[in-house]
Amino acid sequence: MTEQTELHRVVIIGGGFGGLNAAKALRKAPVRITLIDKRNLHLFQPLLYQVATGGLSPADIASPIRAILRKNKNTRTIMAEVKDIDIESQKVFMDDDRVADYDSLIVAAGSRHHYFGHDDWSRYAPGLKTIEEALDIRRRILSAFEKAELSEDDTARRQLLTFVIVGGGPTGVELAGTVGEITRYTISREYSSFDPKTARIILVEGQTRILPAFDQKLSAKAAISLEELGVEVLSGSTVTSIDRNSITLVVNDKTDRIKSDTVLWAAGVKASSLGRIIVKNDLSLLDSSDRVIVDSSLALPGYANVFVIGDLANYSHQTGEPLPGLAPVAIQQGKYVAKLIKAKLTNKTVRAFRYVDKGNLATIGRSRAVGQIGNLKVSGLFAWLVWLFVHLMYLVGFENRLLVFIQWAWNYFTWNRSARIITNVTTIPDDRPKN
Amino acid sequence: MTEQTELHRVVIIGGGFGGLNAAKALRKAPVRITLIDKRNLHLFQPLLYQVATGGLSPADIASPIRAILRKNKNTRTIMAEVKDIDIESQKVFMDDDRVADYDSLIVAAGSRHHYFGHDDWSRYAPGLKTIEEALDIRRRILSAFEKAELSEDDTARRQLLTFVIVGGGPTGVELAGTVGEITRYTISREYSSFDPKTARIILVEGQTRILPAFDQKLSAKAAISLEELGVEVLSGSTVTSIDRNSITLVVNDKTDRIKSDTVLWAAGVKASSLGRIIVKNDLSLLDSSDRVIVDSSLALPGYANVFVIGDLANYSHQTGEPLPGLAPVAIQQGKYVAKLIKAKLTNKTVRAFRYVDKGNLATIGRSRAVGQIGNLKVSGLFAWLVWLFVHLMYLVGFENRLLVFIQWAWNYFTWNRSARIITNVTTIPDDRPKN
Numbered sequence: 001m002t003e004q005t006e007l008h009r010v011v012i013i014g015g016g017f018g019g020l021n022a023a024k025a026l027r028k029a030p031v032r033i034t035l036i037d038k039r040n041l042h043l044f045q046p047l048l049y050q051v052a053t054g055g056l057s058p059a060d061i062a063s064p065i066r067a068i069l070r071k072n073k074n075t076r077t078i079m080a081e082v083k084d085i086d087i088e089s090q091k092v093f094m095d096d097d098r099v100a101d102y103d104s105l106i107v108a109a110g111s112r113h114h115y116f117g118h119d120d121w122s123r124y125a126p127g128l129k130t131i132e133e134a135l136d137i138r139r140r141i142l143s144a145f146e147k148a149e150l151s152e153d154d155t156a157r158r159q160l161l162t163f164v165i166v167g168g169g170p171t172g173v174e175l176a177g178t179v180g181e182i183t184r185y186t187i188s189r190e191y192s193s194f195d196p197k198t199a200r201i202i203l204v205e206g207q208t209r210i211l212p213a214f215d216q217k218l219s220a221k222a223a224i225s226l227e228e229l230g231v232e233v234l235s236g237s238t239v240t241s242i243d244r245n246s247i248t249l250v251v252n253d254k255t256d257r258i259k260s261d262t263v264l265w266a267a268g269v270k271a272s273s274l275g276r277i278i279v280k281n282d283l284s285l286l287d288s289s290d291r292v293i294v295d296s297s298l299a300l301p302g303y304a305n306v307f308v309i310g311d312l313a314n315y316s317h318q319t320g321e322p323l324p325g326l327a328p329v330a331i332q333q334g335k336y337v338a339k340l341i342k343a344k345l346t347n348k349t350v351r352a353f354r355y356v357d358k359g360n361l362a363t364i365g366r367s368r369a370v371g372q373i374g375n376l377k378v379s380g381l382f383a384w385l386v387w388l389f390v391h392l393m394y395l396v397g398f399e400n401r402l403l404v405f406i407q408w409a410w411n412y413f414t415w416n417r418s419a420r421i422i423t424n425v426t427t428i429p430d431d432r433p434k435n
Numbered sequence: 436m437t438e439q440t441e442l443h444r445v446v447i448i449g450g451g452f453g454g455l456n457a458a459k460a461l462r463k464a465p466v467r468i469t470l471i472d473k474r475n476l477h478l479f480q481p482l483l484y485q486v487a488t489g490g491l492s493p494a495d496i497a498s499p500i501r502a503i504l505r506k507n508k509n510t511r512t513i514m515a516e517v518k519d520i521d522i523e524s525q526k527v528f529m530d531d532d533r534v535a536d537y538d539s540l541i542v543a544a545g546s547r548h549h550y551f552g553h554d555d556w557s558r559y560a561p562g563l564k565t566i567e568e569a570l571d572i573r574r575r576i577l578s579a580f581e582k583a584e585l586s587e588d589d590t591a592r593r594q595l596l597t598f599v600i601v602g603g604g605p606t607g608v609e610l611a612g613t614v615g616e617i618t619r620y621t622i623s624r625e626y627s628s629f630d631p632k633t634a635r636i637i638l639v640e641g642q643t644r645i646l647p648a649f650d651q652k653l654s655a656k657a658a659i660s661l662e663e664l665g666v667e668v669l670s671g672s673t674v675t676s677i678d679r680n681s682i683t684l685v686v687n688d689k690t691d692r693i694k695s696d697t698v699l700w701a702a703g704v705k706a707s708s709l710g711r712i713i714v715k716n717d718l719s720l721l722d723s724s725d726r727v728i729v730d731s732s733l734a735l736p737g738y739a740n741v742f743v744i745g746d747l748a749n750y751s752h753q754t755g756e757p758l759p760g761l762a763p764v765a766i767q768q769g770k771y772v773a774k775l776i777k778a779k780l781t782n783k784t785v786r787a788f789r790y791v792d793k794g795n796l797a798t799i800g801r802s803r804a805v806g807q808i809g810n811l812k813v814s815g816l817f818a819w820l821v822w823l824f825v826h827l828m829y830l831v832g833f834e835n836r837l838l839v840f841i842q843w844a845w846n847y848f849t850w851n852r853s854a855r856i857i858t859n860v861t862t863i864p865d866d867r868p869k870n
Contacts, residue, residue, distance in 0.1 A: 040857045076627045132858065
């Protein structure tokens with residue numbers, strides 16, 4: 001047996017913030033890593049809404065995993081989809097009958113949309129998790145304006161110019177704020193048959209206030225900022241149905257049907273189906289979002305070599321409240337698990353995982369953001385600058401960061417958005433959007 | 436009747452170089468312009484190969500037509516597909532039963548691929564005309580490397596690592612040279628199970644030399660540059676069949692079947708089908724590529740108010756040889772037609788169209804290009820710098836130009852390509868490429 005096959009084998013599923021940071025932190029460890037992702041890219045999801053609204057291009061916020069890990073000489077990156085995991089025989093099964101054996105497994109497969117039992121809504125109200133979904137949303141928003149320009153019927157035009165965003169968390173707030181900016185500034189003088197400023201933008205939130213994870217005062221400030229951008233905020237509203245050109249809400253026991261051709265979904269996420277696989281359908285190990293309830297070392301209870309991190313994990317820390325599905329959580333968890341694996345190889349021990357909360361930020365639009373860092377609450381231009389700086393620093397790779405910065409600077413001074421192109425039309429020879 | 440309806444109505448079909456330049460040149464004329472395009476974007480086609488090879492993002496080389504024409508107060512831009520044209524009643528028929536009446540018509544609908552009677556080849560050998568096709572080619576090239584990494588069969592891997600580009604004109608040369616650079620430099624150390632330098636890249640040309648529109652010496656220099664990048668140049672080769680994983684050529688009466696999973700088509704173009712519509716199927720008015728043979732004022736013979744410009748036009752000038760399908764030809768023709776329409780409104784006359792040849796350039800790769808400007812022939816770094824400068828200057832909009840320049844500068848110094856991401860996977864929920 002060669003030395004290489006005797007090395008401790010680490011399999012990482014997922015090239016998001018968690019998986020990538022685990023791999024990087026194991027770069028010099030005496031292990032053999034296989035990182036499996038169904039895509040060839042790491043996506044900087046916090047900025048995906050910028051792609052959906054034509055401010056950035058997909059490649060500005062995505063890098064090939066292979067390129068990011070070029071210096072990881074102990075890592076093999078493979079693009080494949082994981083179909084099954086056997087935690088007894090320690091095997092990961094991929095498509096095309098490929099199998100990877102592991103000594104330690106890191107499952108960092110993330111989350112997907114959750115329509116709360118209404119999967120049929122996904123056709124009419126796309127979510128924002130992948131590049132394709134972002135381009136689909138971009139196409140829908142921009143096509144609605146193009147169709148409104150051609151419409152000769154006031155009711156139809158009204159319906160085309162009504163945008164409903166479901167979900168008042170950071171993603172929903174960002175989407176609504178940006179659509180507001182586009183209609184009020186970017187395209188305000190580009191159409192002949194209607195005034196884009198008359199577009200109606202509605203943000204729907206089930207709870208009593210938007211950004212419920214933030215302090216109440218910041219929620220209120222965010223709502224005011226949104227209203228300045230022309231967004232109507234409907235809190236305490238429950239969605240009861242969505243179809244091709246309308247959404248029905250219940251607000252204070254009253255049912256309201258809003259005619260809209262463009263409904264976007266930012267309301268809920270559910271963990272990857274790999275969670276169910278590794279708990280072998282033992283639902284007591286899953287929370288209501290299908291996240292795996294992990295132990296204090298982020299391992300699956302009873303399996304000290306199977307780690308679950310990032311959006312797929314439910315780690316309750318001291319507070320009892322599970323950690324949120326944010327990039328900093330996944331990053332810290334990825335690094336922690338790498339440290340733990342290295343420690344185990346030399347029979348050392350590591351303390352329980354502890355999340356260091358660096359704060360929470362949400363942007364609403366140009367110069368508008370809210371944030372809380374410990375007890376400090378910030379809003380307005382300062383919060384926006386902090387948000388800008390933090391996101392640029394997190395972006396993977398020097399070039400991406402610079403390009404994004406230039407585009408933002410340009411957009412800031414001109415109100416322009418450089419990626420307002422309708423792509424991803426599916427038919428290749430006749431390439432006009434058909435919807 | 437209001438004054439507005441009395442204005443001379445100009446309908447422009449196509450927002451490419453020809454149509455856009457006609458509209459811009461008519462900006463201050465007392466006319467009412469309707470520009471119709473099936474896309475919302477103007478595409479800078481000369482750089483589309485950079486998108487196909489992961490160097491640039493679609494939005495870097497595309498801008499919304501509406502944004503470009505924001506200052507054209509007399510222009511209405513509509514996104515629709517033209518289905519029919521009646522040159523007797525002077526009407527343009529679009530989808531959804533929309534009709535536009537015109538006094539002057541400018542048809543600038545461009546060209547599409549031509550598989551010389553083998554349309555079935557288009558499935559296996561995509562061409563490079565639209566953003567979607569560029570992203571499809573990018574996906575095919577990058578996926579071939581990912582699949583090669585996973586392949587355990589030498590023959591299959593060989594086939595995955597063989598890239599055939601059909602057509603030795605500028606587009607084919609650019610594609611082949613760039614794939615050569617990628618395998619020799621960009622990704623040379625990113626894969627574990629094969630050496631990307633062993634990839635085979637074959638450029639197939641039917642004529643006896645590549646770049647037949649250039650001087651013979653420059654063709655020879657381009658061939659040498661390509662060979663330095665690992666590209667095999669097969670001139671005098673006729674393609675007889677293409678299927679999912681092979682291409683068959685006849686070279687010097689010998690048949691050769693090359694096993695390859697990635698065949699790209701850059702061999703021929705055919706004018707838009709609108710040409711056939713406006714000549715009412717009178718084939719004597721079309722050349723063999725379906726281009727409309729126009730008179731000395733770029734008008735359809737017998738219809739002084741119907742102009743055909745750009746790739747759709749066959750204008751033979753003094754030489755007898757039709758002008759090539761290049762951006763400068765379309766730009767000059769668009770401006771000429773605008774000038775002619777303005778002159779007619781004041782009963783002035785304009786001389787016959789004359790193309791001012793500013794030269795011809797083709798790039799092969801980093802620091803490698805060939806060009807001829809009048810009798811001057813240039814090659815190597817200088818030609819490449821000229822090519823770079825000319826293309827940046829032509830790019831529409833300041834921001835795009837700057838971003839493209841930064842990406843190029845970065846790519847130049849690092850051999851990196853920032854847009855090496857596989858996107859445009861068609862299924863939305865399960866987003867892994869299936870091919």
